[in-house]
Amino acid sequence: MTSEMPRHSVSVTGVVVRPEDGKVLVIKRTDDGRWVPPGGVLELNETPEQCVVREVREETGVEAKPIRLTGVYKNMKLGVVSLAFLCEPVGGELRTSDESTAATWLTPDDAVARCPEARGVRIIDALSENGPHVRPHDGSSILQK
Secondary structure (H helix, E strand, O other): OOOOOOOOEEEEEEEEEOOOOOOEEEEEEOOOOOEEOOEEEOOOOOOHHHHHHHHHHHHHOEEEEEEEEEEEEEEOOOOEEEEEEEEEEEEEOOOOEOOEEEEEEEOHHHHHHHOOHHHHHHHHHHHOOOOOEEEEEOOOOEOOO
16 A cells, blocks of 8 residues: 655764864765754665764765764754754764755854854754754754753
8 A cells, every 4th residue: 555645854963072182074065055963865775874974974074974863853844854863973074965065064063053052052962972863953943942
């Protein structure tokens, strides 16, 4: 039996933090010009951890090691569920990609200030000791605070 109901899409977000200075990896997206932590769609043949490693590498050139799940975020307009992971860099060379016009390390405060609320909160949540957090949003703003 097939369902006519729309299906969710699952993505990952990598909040990559340098241990030596606490700076966070963010990209400026090519498609909408917004600053966000790297991430993307989970493929059927990979685990969420494998996906975050792949997406961070593809978008920034940085090799990341996932540490722990820090949040689950649902875009209520698009039906996209994103799993956010705190990660640490373990290699690679910072660069841009087809999906980013800039890739850089920023202080957490600067990164959060540049990102839309729904993306910046993933950085805040990843750096907090409690969690994982569950937060619905509309693509830009958190819907329940």
